[in-house]
Amino acid sequence: QQQVKQSPQSLIVQKGGISIINCAYENTAFDYFPWYQQFPGKGPALLIAIRPDVSEKKEGRFTISFNKSAKQFSLHIMDSQPGDSATYFCAASMTNSGYALNFGKGTSLLVTP
């Protein structure tokens, strides 16, 4: 059972545009929500993460927006660049039970020149 649902499956954005990837979860016990970036042939790497006590976190061109009541969170990539072309995974985990990340199915982002 997929505990974290991610959309869209693929996304094409022009250079300079905004890329938006959305995730939804059901388990209200989740208390850690990271985003991972994966380039072909490489392992995923942490991009940015948020905890539910804040509604937004920004690091450079990357922003997580978190809506606790709607059980949704999203990744915004501002001024998207061709070098951002990768697969992005949202994930969720909980402190008190279960220690591993529950991943979404991933979004393949292509930023065109």
Added chain:
Amino acid sequence: NAGVTQTPKFRVLKTGQSMTLLCAQDMNHEYMYWYRQDPGMGLRLIHYSVGEGTTAKGEVPDGYNVSRLKKQNFLLGLESAAPSQTSVYFCASTLTVNTEAFFGQGTRLTVV
């Protein structure tokens, strides 16, 4: 620092053969994980360990066994490989719960 190192990087197995994938981390992390990645399926947890000598089942544990005899190593075994186990396998480690997971480069396994 090497981080998380997986060996081998590629392997082709015949149905019924066995093999062991090795994961080694040099960050003194307590928690280690094995995931498999299949197209359109994201990363699914196979087994994990919360410390030396401990292991637990994840989402898709059938057909796999693991061992964590040393804190820095986490082994994933396939006793009798099946074509359904063709996948890319990733090992990861974290210092504690809900902290950054560091992934290895992956092992691409093909079972024919």
